[in-house]
Amino acid sequence: MKIRMETRAACGAAVATLFAGAAQAQSMDETINTMFASATGWFVNFIFAPFPGTSFPWIVAWLVTAASIFTLYFGFIQFRVIRHSIQLVKGDYSDPNDAGEVSHFQALATALSGTVGLGNIAGVAVAISIGGPGATFWMILAGLLGMASKFTECTLGVKYRNEYPDGTVSGGPMYYITKGFAERGVPGGKFLAALFAIFCILGSFGGGNMFQANQAHAQLSGVLGDYPGWITGVIFAFIVFVVIVGGIKSIAQVTEKIVPLMAILYCGTALIIILMNIGNIGWAFGQIFAGAFTGLGIAGGAVGALIQGFKRAAFSNEAGVGSAAIAHSAVRTKEPITEGFVSLLEPFIDTVVICTMTALVIIFTQQLVVDPETGLYVMNEATGRIATVGDTSGVGLTSAAFGSTFAFFPYILVVAVVLFAFSTMISWSYYGLKAWTYLFGEGKTQELVFKLLFCFFVIVGAAASLGPVIDFSDAAIFAMAVVNIIGLYFLMPVVKREVESYLSRLKSGEIKKFV
Amino acid sequence: MANIFVAAYDGSPSGRRAVDYAITQAKAAKASVVVAHVLEWSPYSFLTPQEIEERHKRRGQELSRAETAVIAPLMKDLAEGGVSVSSEIKYGHVAETICEIATQKGASQIFIGRTGQSTVVERLFGSVAGTLAQIAPVPCTIVP
Numbered sequence: 001m002k003i004r005m006e007t008r009a010a011c012g013a014a015v016a017t018l019f020a021g022a023a024q025a026q027s028m029d030e031t032i033n034t035m036f037a038s039a040t041g042w043f044v045n046f047i048f049a050p051f052p053g054t055s056f057p058w059i060v061a062w063l064v065t066a067a068s069i070f071t072l073y074f075g076f077i078q079f080r081v082i083r084h085s086i087q088l089v090k091g092d093y094s095d096p097n098d099a100g101e102v103s104h105f106q107a108l109a110t111a112l113s114g115t116v117g118l119g120n121i122a123g124v125a126v127a128i129s130i131g132g133p134g135a136t137f138w139m140i141l142a143g144l145l146g147m148a149s150k151f152t153e154c155t156l157g158v159k160y161r162n163e164y165p166d167g168t169v170s171g172g173p174m175y176y177i178t179k180g181f182a183e184r185g186v187p188g189g190k191f192l193a194a195l196f197a198i199f200c201i202l203g204s205f206g207g208g209n210m211f212q213a214n215q216a217h218a219q220l221s222g223v224l225g226d227y228p229g230w231i232t233g234v235i236f237a238f239i240v241f242v243v244i245v246g247g248i249k250s251i252a253q254v255t256e257k258i259v260p261l262m263a264i265l266y267c268g269t270a271l272i273i274i275l276m277n278i279g280n281i282g283w284a285f286g287q288i289f290a291g292a293f294t295g296l297g298i299a300g301g302a303v304g305a306l307i308q309g310f311k312r313a314a315f316s317n318e319a320g321v322g323s324a325a326i327a328h329s330a331v332r333t334k335e336p337i338t339e340g341f342v343s344l345l346e347p348f349i350d351t352v353v354i355c356t357m358t359a360l361v362i363i364f365t366q367q368l369v370v371d372p373e374t375g376l377y378v379m380n381e382a383t384g385r386i387a388t389v390g391d392t393s394g395v396g397l398t399s400a401a402f403g404s405t406f407a408f409f410p411y412i413l414v415v416a417v418v419l420f421a422f423s424t425m426i427s428w429s430y431y432g433l434k435a436w437t438y439l440f441g442e443g444k445t446q447e448l449v450f451k452l453l454f455c456f457f458v459i460v461g462a463a464a465s466l467g468p469v470i471d472f473s474d475a476a477i478f479a480m481a482v483v484n485i486i487g488l489y490f491l492m493p494v495v496k497r498e499v500e501s502y503l504s505r506l507k508s509g510e511i512k513k514f515v
Numbered sequence: 516m517a518n519i520f521v522a523a524y525d526g527s528p529s530g531r532r533a534v535d536y537a538i539t540q541a542k543a544a545k546a547s548v549v550v551a552h553v554l555e556w557s558p559y560s561f562l563t564p565q566e567i568e569e570r571h572k573r574r575g576q577e578l579s580r581a582e583t584a585v586i587a588p589l590m591k592d593l594a595e596g597g598v599s600v601s602s603e604i605k606y607g608h609v610a611e612t613i614c615e616i617a618t619q620k621g622a623s624q625i626f627i628g629r630t631g632q633s634t635v636v637e638r639l640f641g642s643v644a645g646t647l648a649q650i651a652p653v654p655c656t657i658v659p
Contacts, residue, residue, distance in 0.1 A: 091558050096615070100574045100606030102567050103558035110567055167572035249563065256561040330567040430564040 029229050029463045036460060037468035040475070047475040047482075055300055059478045060310045063320050066485045067145035070152050073492060074499060078147035078344050084506070085341045092513045093338070101332035104342045111327035111343065113259045114427030115350050117420040119207075119316030121266075121413070122215040122395035124358040126470065128368070129385040129393050131308025132298040132377055133284070134291025136359040138309025143351025146319030147344040152488050155340030155495050156180065157325030158333065171329020172431075173200075173322035173480075174438045177487040186490050192483055193438070196322065199479040200435035201450075203323070206469075206476035207315060208428020209454060210461025212421035214469045215395045217462040219417040222396055223410055233462030237455040239422070244429050245451045252426050259423045262416045263354065269412075270357035273405045277364040284363045296376050298386060311474065314481070316355055317347035321477055322484035326431045335511075337498040362401040367392075429454050518546035521622040523613050523647070525552065526585040529628030533658040534589065537626035538598050540656075546623070547599035550589060551616045552581055556606040578604060610646035618652055625655045 048057045071078065087093060088104050127135040153173065160179040161171030174193040181189025217232035242248045287296070292309075295301030318324055324346060328339050362368070369378040369387040380387040390400045395417060402409040429451065436450040437443075461469055505511045522537035524530040534550060541548050554577055562570065586602045593600045603620075605612050617625050629644040644657045 094558070096607070099558070100554065100556050100577070102562065102570045105559050106562050107567065109561050110564055113561070114564070167575055168568055169571070170568070249566075252563045252565075253561075256563055260561065327564055327567070330564075330570065332571060427564055 027228070029465075032230070032460055032463040033465050033468060036464045036472070040468065040472040043479075044471040044475040047478050048471075054303075055307075056303060057307065057311075059482070060307055060314075062485065063149075063314050063478070063481055064142065064145065064310055066320055066481075066488065067142070067149045070148035070488070070492065071145050074148055074151070074496065077151055077499065078144065078348075081341050081503075082345070082348075085345050087513070088338050088342050089345065093511065095514060098332055102330055104331060104333075104338065107328050107331040107339065108342050108345060109260065110256070110427070111324045112346055112349060113256060113423045114208075114323065114327055114431070115316065115318050115346060115424075116259070116263055116354060117316075117424035118212055118215045118395065118417065119312065120350065120354045121358055121398050121417060121420065122211075122218075123312045123316050124355045125362060125394055125397035125401075127308040127312035128359055128362050129388060129397055130298070131300075131305040132291040132296055132368070132386060133287040133359070133363045134289075134293070134295060134298075134302060134305035135309035135312070136288045136356060136363070137292035138306045139313040139355055139359065140309075140352055142310045142313035143317060143319075143347045143355065146313065146317050146347040146351065149320035149485075149488070150317070150324055150347050151340040151344040152492055152495050153320070153322055153325040153484065154328040154343035155337050155498060156488070156491055157329035158331065158336035158339045159494070159498070161329040169330045170434060170438075172326035172434055173484045173487055174435060175329075176325070176491060177483075180487070180491040180494060184490065184494075192487060196480060196483040196487070197435035197438045199476060199483060200322070201432050201439075202476035203321070203473075203480050204428040204432025204435070205454065205457040206473035208323075208431065208477075209425055209457050210464070210469050211473040212424050213458045213461035214464065216418050216421040219395045219399065219414050222399060223414050229463040230459055233459030236422075236425075236462060237458040240425055240429065240458055241451070241455045243426060244433075244454065245448065252423075255419055255423045255426065259419055262419055265412065266416055267354060267357050269402065269406065269409060270361050273361050273402065274357075274364055276405060280364050280366070284360065287363060298377055298379070313347075313351050313355065315474055315477060317350040318477070319347045320481045320485050320488070322480050323428070323431050325484075326434050327427065335498075335502055337495070337502045340495070340498075358398055362397060365401045365404045367397060367401045367404070425458070517621075518544055519549060519620050519622040520544075520546050520624045520626060521549045521551050521613065521617045521620060523553070523609075523625070523627040523643075524550045524585070524589060527628070529658070531589075531628070533626045533628035533656075534593070536656070536658045537624075538593065538596055538600075540624075540626075541598045542596075547601070548593075549616065549620050549622065550586065550593075550600060550602045551613050552585055552602065552604045553609045553612045554578075554581060554604070554606045555609055557608065574606075609643045610650060613647060614650055614652055623653055625651050625653060626658060627655065628658045 047059055050057050089108060091103060094103060127139060156176040157171045160176035161169050162175055163169050173196045177193040178189045213233055213236050217229045220232055221227055243251050290296055291305055293302050295305055298304050324343055328343050331339050333339055367388050371378050378387045385393060388397055392400045399410045399413050402413060433447060433450055437446060440446045520537050520541050522534045524534050537548050581604050590602060603616050627644045627647055648655055648657060
């Protein structure tokens with residue numbers, strides 16, 4: 001209710017500003033921006049609070065520690081089972097009599113279309129422009145470790161999902177935290193689950209929505225010429241409204257089909273650009289490794305590179321965040337662990353492959369300005385970022401990097417960004433809705449309230465400037481990880497039992513291929 | 516070994532012609548007929564999160580619709596024909612699934628209808644007959 005009141009107040013203020021027109025010194029975008037920054041500042045400060053006496057945010061340590069613990073606890077599961085994961089996705093172990101049910105491939109593709117988005121295009125550019133090329137190294141490492149987190153949460157997502165009499169399913173951290181804790185006799189499950197649901201709703205408004213709208217607008221205005229963000233916001237909000245409220249599935253279906261093609265086109269082009277600049281390969285990897293351990297003059301040094309790399313990797317692949325567990329929980333399988341095996345491919349594809357492509361293109365095309373005398377990066381004091389050739393940041397930097405080789409590519413990138421943004425929004429509207437109905441109960445009215453709020457935040461996201469939006473988006477998504485990972489620590493022995501049982505049956509030949 | 520024919524049936528008039536022709540042949544050959552109805556499905560298609568959530572429910576609905584609207588009326592029609600008829604409803608790539616059914620049942624022949632008409636669905640069905648002619652593990656009769 002409080003949120004609704006605030007929403008109304010914000011709407012009122014926004015409309016008042018709009019009609020005041022030229023008489024008002026502040027533009028509508030600025031008003032939204034200021035209000036937004038002041039409303040969310042405390043939350044952002046809490047999530048990104050550094051360890052006392054350092055500049056290292058505790059949340060980054062939290063995620064990396066968890067991913068490392070899962071990696072060790074499951075004995076480097078992500079490298080041991082990757083061959084089996086691919087066989088599962090290919091359907092080698094799927095019972096032909098289950099045809100017509102959601103396949104492992106479909107669950108993976110849908111979860112991927114929720115994560116492959118602007119994090120891969122804009123987020124990486126942010127990481128590189130603040131943390132330097134060294135951030136790439138830490139990003140890849142975080143991606144590899146994150147595979148273990150994703151494996152743990154998605155296994156639990158399937159194991160503890162709710163199956164309703166009509167055949168529909170609901171799963172995710174809310175359900176495994178409640179049910180798993182009760183099963184193990186650990187108190188506080190319901191409280192943690194509710195807390196997760198609240199953060200998931202905020203995350204769906206933030207990273208899953210406003211950040212997407214914001215960067216889609218940045219890209220559109222970069223190509224079409226500058227115009228107010230709220231216009232993009234209103235158009236986007238309308239299309240999202242038509243899909244999630246109007247139930248026009250065809251738009252979502254078309255997007256779901258084009259997104260994978262776009263991802264292939266994006267990676268293919270990135271690969272061509274890397275090959276065209278192959279002469280820089282020694283230099284580029286030198287920059288990545290040197291930057292990872294020395295910082296090469298960036299603000300915050302090597303630690304700055306590490307923080308940026310880890311942050312953007314977590315934001316992009318969402319490992320440990322819990323969102324993928326919602327998407328994966330609907331797959332039909334007798335063995336929950338198989339979905340865990342499949343899901344660990346997600347951070348690999350998202351971060352180790354796609355994010356790295358973006359990073360390499362930016363580095364290979366030499367978008368970052370280097371001081372020729374010292375070999376260090378030139379800092380732009382005003383923004384706190386490394387100076388870039390066209391003074392770009394976020395998606396603009398990626399666009400400039402691709403555009404420096406293929407002048408037409410920024411236009412393709414606009415389409416890709418808009419589609420990625422849209423598919424991520426649709427996925428996150430679903431995650432947010434699941435959390436919302438977990439809190440407020442299933443029902444048409446409750447769902448409509450959430451969906452309308454979701455559309456409203458599309459407009460806010462497109463109108464606000466990148467800084468406050470990206471801060472809030474990160475904070476909300478990482479807050480989900482705080483709760484989710486506590487749950488994972490308590491429930492990881494359950495997953496361990498499943499892994500051992502499954503792998504021994506696989507070895508003994510009890511689990512057979514159908515092909 | 517029992518002589519078994521598989522007849523592909525999609526509910527269309529051309530499918531019906533294939534079934535009828537299979538029945539006639541089965542009578543002469545003292546064979547039994549398996550009517551195969553395949554719902555087109557690829558495990559590699561893309562679904563939205565909402566569709567994924569509802570998939571199991573939808574599958575149940577699709578199967579019961581296929582049973583009541585397509586297969587049951589046909590079986591009722593064929594009940595008095597003097598030929599033993601059973602049915603199979605499966606999901607998958609249509610031509611490949613018909614071949615799988617034929618192999619599983621140990622069938623000696625496959626019957627499938629085709630039309631030269633121009634509606635999109637029937638064109639697709641026509642191409643199924645073409646594919647089947649290429650990949651069928653046993654002799655395949657295409658009924659015009």
